[in-house]
Amino acid sequence: MTTSETDFWTDETSVLFTSFWGWTPETWGTVGWSGDRGKTRRANLLKGLTDPFITVCYVTSNKTYIDPKLKGMIAGFMLVTHETGDRDEFTHPIHHARDPDQWRHSLRAVRAFSYLPEYRLRAQDVFPELSRTARHVSAMGEVIADSAVINLLRQTPWIEVAAYSPAIMDVSNANEEVTAGGAVRPGPDNEGGYSVPPRFGKLARDLYVLKLEGNTNAYLGRSAEGRAIYKIGLSASPDMRRQLFQKSMPRGAFQWVTVRTSSGSGFSAFNCFADAVAAESIIKKQLVECAEWLGGEFYLANEDDIETAWHAAHASVHIGGGKV
Structure with missing residues (x-):
């Protein structure tokens, strides 16, 4: 599957809205559901969602290891495929011992994107009904059909970030171009x-x-x-x-x-x-x-x-x- 910046989120691409406890796509490359009810929900969603589809995520957790600035904010989105699997297949081992019964029925995310902090949207502002639908959004996910909301989410400034894959290795560029005396040339x-x-x-x-x-x-x-x-x-x-x-x-x-x-x-x-x-x-x-x-x-x-x-x-x- 080949996607580019200009074609991976078209007007035809399905968009799902859900919540995460945090936003670390570099170690959590999946969206998942829990229990038998969640497994059924995943199967039913796949019948109507494009492959791949967009999953937009906002952060709900008050846990101490979560950036408090993300609380209640739409942090980013992932490009998610119809490839099914267990949660631990699509997440870093640091997560495998946590909440072992949660989100086992998962789908693989192949790309991830973070909204720039200076432009992040407050979930409650984009979805005023969230106060009464938050539980459903968190457990089951909500398909977004409003084109105005989709365009807002698509046009808000974002950048591509790493999405977890066990095959990806961290490679850094050690080359550094400097001028005399340590005045580093500006980047492109x-x-x-x-x-x-x-x-x-x-x-x-x-x-x-x-x-x-x-x-x-x-x-x-x-x-x-x-x-x-x-x-x-x-x-x-x-x-x-x-x-x-x-x-x-x-x-x-x-x-x-x-x-x-x-x-x-x-x-x-x-x-x-x-x-x-x-x-x-x-x-x-x-x-x-x-x-x-x-x-x-x-x-x-x-x-x-x-x-x-x-x-x-x-x-x-x-x-x-x-x-x-």
């Missing part, structure tokens, strides 16, 4: 680390600064002299970038936090990609002079260094209109 007009569909290519970009919270001395294996580790970049979704960096690290005492974004710091996001690149280049050049480059877009810096470079970057570029 994309989000880096994930794919943005062409239809969302005109989204405004934010310059952002992430900070690694934790014992910096321990992380470096030497004294940080009161400085912290920062990541500089630009993105249509800084929070998605933060999440991706966090997921790349083992769980532990170190956490990436967003300390600055253009739109969150009294500036406007960059509607022109060239302006965003110019501002990013300025902040990096400033940090090369006053901070310690740690490779890539990472710097060991004081808060004052970041503040000075941040304002220099925005003062030197007229947002939306090129350099002053």
